[in-house]
Amino acid sequence: MTELAERLTALDARIADAARAVGRDPGELTRIVVTKFHPAALVAELDLLGVRDVGESRQQELSAKRAELAETPLGGVRWHFIGQLQTKKARAVRAASDCVHSVDRDRIADALHAAAPDGDPLDVFLQVNLTDDPGRGGVAPDDVEVLAAHTAARCPSLRVRGVMAVAPLAEAPASAFERLASAAAAVRRVVPDATWISAGMSGDFTEAIAAGATHLRIGTAITGPRPDRG
Ligand SMILES: *Cc1c(COP(=O)(O)O)cnc(C)c1O
Numbered sequence: 001m002t003e004l005a006e007r008l009t010a011l012d013a014r015i016a017d018a019a020r021a022v023g024r025d026p027g028e029l030t031r032i033v034v035t036k037f038h039p040a041a042l043v044a045e046l047d048l049l050g051v052r053d054v055g056e057s058r059q060q061e062l063s064a065k066r067a068e069l070a071e072t073p074l075g076g077v078r079w080h081f082i083g084q085l086q087t088k089k090a091r092a093v094r095a096a097s098d099c100v101h102s103v104d105r106d107r108i109a110d111a112l113h114a115a116a117p118d119g120d121p122l123d124v125f126l127q128v129n130l131t132d133d134p135g136r137g138g139v140a141p142d143d144v145e146v147l148a149a150h151t152a153a154r155c156p157s158l159r160v161r162g163v164m165a166v167a168p169l170a171e172a173p174a175s176a177f178e179r180l181a182s183a184a185a186a187v188r189r190v191v192p193d194a195t196w197i198s199a200g201m202s203g204d205f206t207e208a209i210a211a212g213a214t215h216l217r218i219g220t221a222i223t224g225p226r227p228d229r230g
Pocket of ligand 1: 034036057082083166200201202203217218219220221
């Protein structure tokens with residue numbers, strides 16, 4: 001077994017243990033392998049190991065990898081965009097993604113919708129900012145319900161699936177993820193079937209699973225350290 005395969009297997013076992021420890025079925029969790037800053041070849045390698053969900057955080061890198069792998073038959077990888085999103089990049093992100101985790105304002109939702117109003121529906125998460133720093137990505141928890149209502153009403157080519165967040169550095173992840181669960185409930189008041197919660201990274205997926213996460217975004221614990229951004 002390669003080192004990558006070993007880390008993947010070990011991580012999946014830890015995820016399954018964490019789920020069972022809180023009475024959840026590991027089968028209801030989607031594990032996304034975050035491949036940012038790694039070469040496109042890593043995605044092909046993960047595909048051969050059966051990975052079906054990968055995450056990228058920069059539009060140019062995502063588009064370049066998809067172009068590079070255009071001739072490589074992948075077994076059905078879903079590409080998740082997890083990075084901060086600018087309106088001017090929305091068209092390229094929509095073209096290259098199966099799912100976008102970082103819709104955090106009306107204008108981003110509008111731009112993603114306008115990029116392909118009659119296209120295949122795009123699954124989106126509404127990103128919630130769990131810090132006090134408005135410069136971090138995400139809508140304030142108090143405003144997520146209004147963003148959900150806007151997206152559901154005005155952007156019919158987007159499917160609001162749930163909420164996403166990154167735990168703040170300066171707080172225990174468990175309490176932060178509790179606020180995310182409240183934000184998720186607020187979104188479900190508007191879109192009752194928006195049951196997904198994207199939370200949990202290499203260092204905090206156990207807490208995220210305990211707080212109800214359905215989609216885990218795991219990078220270094222599977223891929224090893226990231227190469228420099230360059
Ligand atoms: C990089 C990144 C991850 C993965 O982080 P690791 O600590 O490497 O698991 C998850 N979510 C987002 C939004 C990221 O940018």
